[in-house]
Amino acid sequence: MIADEHPFEFAPQQDEYTQLLTELHNEYCAEQPLDVLQFCSNFFIRKLEEQRLEHRNNHHSRNNLFDTNDTSNDLHPLCEQPQEDFSQQQGIQWETTHMGHSNDHGPHDDDDDPLEDEDDEEFDKFSTEPLPSLPPTNYNRGRRTSVSAESMAPSANQDFVKVIIPKSQAQAERIKVSISNNFLFRNLDEEQYLDVVNAMSEKRVAKGTTVIEQGDVGDFFYVVESGTLDCFIGQNKVTNYEAGGSFGELALMYNAPRAATIITTSDSVLWALDRITFRTILMENTSRKRRMYEYFLSEVVLLKSLESYEQHKIADALESVYFEDGQEVVKQGDVGDQFYIIESGEAIVLKEENGVQQQVNQLERGSYFGELQL
Incomplete structure (x- = not known):
């Protein structure tokens, strides 16, 4: 019909x-x-x-x-x-x-x-709408451009399968040093940091290869393992990269045109991380920890009277801190202002009476202390 x-x-x-x-x-x-x-x-x-x-x-x-x-x-x-x-x-x-x-x-x-x-x-x-004429190749240079990123949701009902690409201990350490001062990685916790290093894949690039080109939409962040590369904006060389350098980090945040062209000046080895993997690592780890924190908080007697949304806010405010084996977390007699939940590991509680220090309790994953300081 x-x-x-x-x-x-x-x-x-x-x-x-x-x-x-x-x-x-x-x-x-x-x-x-x-x-x-x-x-x-x-x-x-x-x-x-x-x-x-x-x-x-x-x-x-x-x-x-x-x-x-x-x-x-x-x-x-x-x-x-x-x-x-x-x-x-x-x-x-x-x-x-x-x-x-x-x-x-x-x-x-x-x-x-x-x-x-x-x-x-x-x-x-x-077309039913006016379309712009085809611009020259440098028409979009210096203009304000749109950026976007994929909409992603954490996999709440299934385990996150981590990407692990084998590397030697020396290679992993060099990658860690290279990204340690990069603003995108400064606030990663230890687990996320390790996941990022494990997910990086090796790329061997011949001399004279254009790794990224100005104006193209990028998906990868690169760390230089070996070799040398020059960076150009237009025809002007603005910097160069060698072993230990890194570039392309904005590609991990959103789909934005590359701001520069980078060309190898010698045979090079790069470590590459794509945006989807990076965002998945952040999202899955954050989502998993939030669910874990919410469960831990639900067991704290002092917090059981709180509304659900109030517990969610506390869960979002928690941050991971790390202690070495044998390191003191709190000391008897000191004024405390922190509440702790043991995310992993074990701890013992020691109390001094009459000059004698004795163990009075042992804590494990999910245990908490310092709640009275709240």
């Missing part, structure tokens, strides 16, 4: 739809990306750019859309690509806010051309 009410020919559109999905499937199988949603987004953005470019070439053959000799192109020479290969650049997200025809051809083009307007009207038939 519905098909009879709409006497249109759907076969060509269906063929194009099937062809697009087949091409997407083939590329996905070939590349096996970690971020499936981002990969699909990049694919369709690239196909749309190809369609725009083809249409522009057909309707604007009387002049060039962009000056290929423009000296304002600030790509590093090793990263330069011919303009016709622009459609192959994946992961670049263009702003789609309607800007008006006077600004559609680039950030500095203010001239109105009646012939251009006629062609734009024809071009706009491809």
